[in-house]
Structure formats: C-alpha cells, structure tokens
Amino acid sequence: MDAPDNQLGYWNAAGAAKTFGHPVEPTWLDRIDRQARILDYGCGYGRLSGLLAGRGFVAVEGVDIAPSLIARARETWxxxxxxxxxxxxxxxxxxxxxxxxxxxxxxxxxxxxxxxRELVAELRRVLRPGGLLYLSDLCLQDDRRNQDRYQEFAARYGTYGVFETGDGAVCRHHTMDWLHSLLTGFDLVATREVGVDTMNGHPAVATQLLVSRT
Incomplete structure (x- = not known):
C-alpha cells in the first residue's frame, strides 16, 4: 500500500496511544467454532484479539503494520x-x-x-469458502462536525468522506453502497448499527456487517 493508505508513521507514533472501542455482537461470534483459525487484521494493540481469546477462541492471530502497536499487544495479551x-x-x-x-x-x-479493494481481495483470498468476514466501520455521519470536514477535504482527496484528523491521520467514512460493492464475492449474513466512540473520543455510529465468502 502507498500513502495515504499506509500511514505507518502515524500509527507508530500518535496512533500508538489510541483507544479503540468497536464492540462485538455475541450472537455473531456463536457462528464461529472455538477451534476456528481467526485473523484480526489491523489488530492495533490487540484489544479485539484479547477479547476473542477471552471468549474461548484458541487460534487467534492479530496482524498490524505498526511495531509499536504490536509490541503493546504482546505485552498486554x-x-x-x-x-x-x-x-x-x-x-x-x-x-x-x-x-x-x-x-x-x-x-x-x-x-x-x-x-x-486490494485489502478486501487479499482477505477474500485467505478466507476459506464459507468463511466469515466480520466488518465494523464508519459510514458517513450526519453531524455538522463531520459534514464540514467531508466538504473541506473532498477536493483534495477526490472522495467525499475522506478527511484529515487534527493529529496527522487521513481517514474515511463510507456510503453503504460502497461497502456493498467492496464485498462482491461475499454473501450478507447479518448487519447492524451500534454507537461507538472514535479513537479521538467523539461519538459516532458504526456499521457492522457479517458476510460469508462465496
């Protein structure tokens, strides 16, 4: 991945101290065998990997681009x-x-x-047929703060929903149509919306999709 997709400098510095809080839906976890081989892609400091291990999943691997975050994960979980x-x-x-x-x-x-597209294609490659992808992310938010920054950065990045944070990251919020287009080659199993706090402490609505590889 090239910049701005590979933001290693940010995640190894300011991003290494962030707190992540997207929750899991327990009933969705019940669809996964406790012996299943699970990949937590972009695991950060290992919060989700640790949660899964605590729920009895015995073959969990977390991967991330930032050595600082991986070091924190190994110390904690x-x-x-x-x-x-x-x-x-x-x-x-x-x-x-x-x-x-x-x-x-x-x-x-x-x-x-x-x-x-490159990321989702790689995840589909490693998933077995029938394997599950549990995606949690942010669609376009309807509050004024977010709408203003979508507008501010749309011309610079060529996509409405891409914006810069105040501490050096470039982020993106999505349309549902875009997420569904990314997931071509998967069947939708379940979807839900849930309130979260962003890594910078702002309230937001997260969209969660559970899909199965065809």
Whole structure:
C-alpha cells in the first residue's frame, strides 16, 4: 500500500496511544467454532484479539503494520499470536486457510478506493469458502462536525468522506453502497448499527456487517 493508505508513521507514533472501542455482537461470534483459525487484521494493540481469546477462541492471530502497536499487544495479551505486516495488505497465509477474519475500524484508515479493494481481495483470498468476514466501520455521519470536514477535504482527496484528523491521520467514512460493492464475492449474513466512540473520543455510529465468502 502507498500513502495515504499506509500511514505507518502515524500509527507508530500518535496512533500508538489510541483507544479503540468497536464492540462485538455475541450472537455473531456463536457462528464461529472455538477451534476456528481467526485473523484480526489491523489488530492495533490487540484489544479485539484479547477479547476473542477471552471468549474461548484458541487460534487467534492479530496482524498490524505498526511495531509499536504490536509490541503493546504482546505485552498486554499473552494468548493470541501477534505479527507485524511488512508488506500490507499482503498476508503470509495460504489461500483458503482462514476460517474467520475480523476487520474492525480498518477501512477508515485506508482512504483510497484502490487500497480498500486490494485489502478486501487479499482477505477474500485467505478466507476459506464459507468463511466469515466480520466488518465494523464508519459510514458517513450526519453531524455538522463531520459534514464540514467531508466538504473541506473532498477536493483534495477526490472522495467525499475522506478527511484529515487534527493529529496527522487521513481517514474515511463510507456510503453503504460502497461497502456493498467492496464485498462482491461475499454473501450478507447479518448487519447492524451500534454507537461507538472514535479513537479521538467523539461519538459516532458504526456499521457492522457479517458476510460469508462465496
């Protein structure tokens, strides 16, 4: 991935101290065998990987581009395996070798169309047929603060919904139509919306999709 999709400098510095809070839906987890091979892509400091291990999943691996975040994950969560992504989004896993992938608040950190397509294609490659992708991300928000910054940065980045944060990140909020187009090659299993706090502490509505690889 090229800039602004690969924001290693940000995630190794300011981003390394962030707190992430997208919740999981327990009934969706019940669809996944506790022995399943699970990949937490963009795991950050391992919050979700640790949560999954705590719920009895025994084969959880978290991957992230930022060594600072992976170091924090390894110190905090001794159960899951954590690895640094050297050439994102390329994974070292074989085709159809993963049972479930979690992609929580990652697309928002990959602002270009091409970068997002490349990432989802790689996740589909490693998922087995029938394997689950659990996506949690942010669609376009309807509050004035977000609408103003969508408008401010639309010309610069060529996409309405891409914006810069005050501390150096470039992020993206999405339309549902775009998310569904990204997920061509998957069948929709379930969807929901849930309130979250962003990494900078602002309230937002997250969209969660559970899809199955065809």
């Amino acid at each position: 001794p159960g899951p395996l954590f690895a640094i992504l050297d050439s994102p989004p390329r994974l070292r896993h074989d085709d159809a070798s993963i049972d479930a992938v979690f992609l929580f608040a990652v697309l928002t950190c990959v602002p270009t169309d091409a970068g997002q």
